[in-house]
Amino acid sequence: MAAEELDNRLSNLEMTTDPQCNGEGKSLETQAVDDDVQITCFTEDLQDTVLHFQIIRLPKQIYVWIGCNSVKFGHLYAGASTRPNNMVGVTALLGGTSDNTGSSIARRLVLKTGLSVVLACNIPKDSPMLEAAAERKLLEKLRNMGYVKHGDGGLSIRAAGPS
Template sequence: METEHDQILGSVAQVKIADQIGDSGEGDDVRVSCFTEVSDDVTLQFQIIRLAKQIYVWVGCNSAKFGNLYAAASTRPSNTVSVTSVLGGTSDNTGSGIARRLVMKTGLNIILACNIPKNNPLLETKAEKVLIGKLIDLGYTMSTPLRAT
């Protein structure tokens, strides 16, 4: 009869084997990057979570509020990008344009939470430039971006 100690050791061994089998070496791990940028007395906070086939991005302005949530993905066969508002906002709000352009730049599905004021296009542009620069530094962008048709 197995003792509790033997059962635990057996479970740990199974987990290790499952880990080795599940490790495809294709970068399926989750990577998290957080950083802050100060521009014109406005603090922009960013969080990027890289998953296997998508990127989650949060952009905050002067607070840690969640903001509106958008989902964007390229569609087949024409490689156009579809964006939808998941929480709050509408498809013409600040975050939808950023999400659309991020899909074109990365080729991945994008989930974007955005808390940037709608009446400040310069701040939106600055946030997007900083975000794309960081994505390039992290190696999350494609060498040739998708072209919207």
């Protein structure tokens, strides 16, 4: 199978609706799978657009999915701090070659959390205001969960559980 065909199939991949992360209204579902994994799902109505969020907290990594008006998977990016100077490296794992919508969000998430980030995002590339609003809501939630670094560079990670 050609790489382009695989890329097209994966960009059209749709995520199934999980009853525990149904996104109805502005509900928030948090489920601790085990001591090291926590799943949080929520939906926001921003600028007349419905955004679905899913955050999966792993021991030293965060997986985030942002869906815009649908449950399509979108582009997939991975970001992490690099050594020795703690710069951030981001790469597109699926799609994302012609736009950098999710790439910039992933870069800033790594800088703000200090953790490795995998981000799937299907925000339209011609909507910078929507992208900024989605990132703001995501960071607000991550701050409430205790994943945003303090000014002194320390990271506050709370115990798994509902937030």
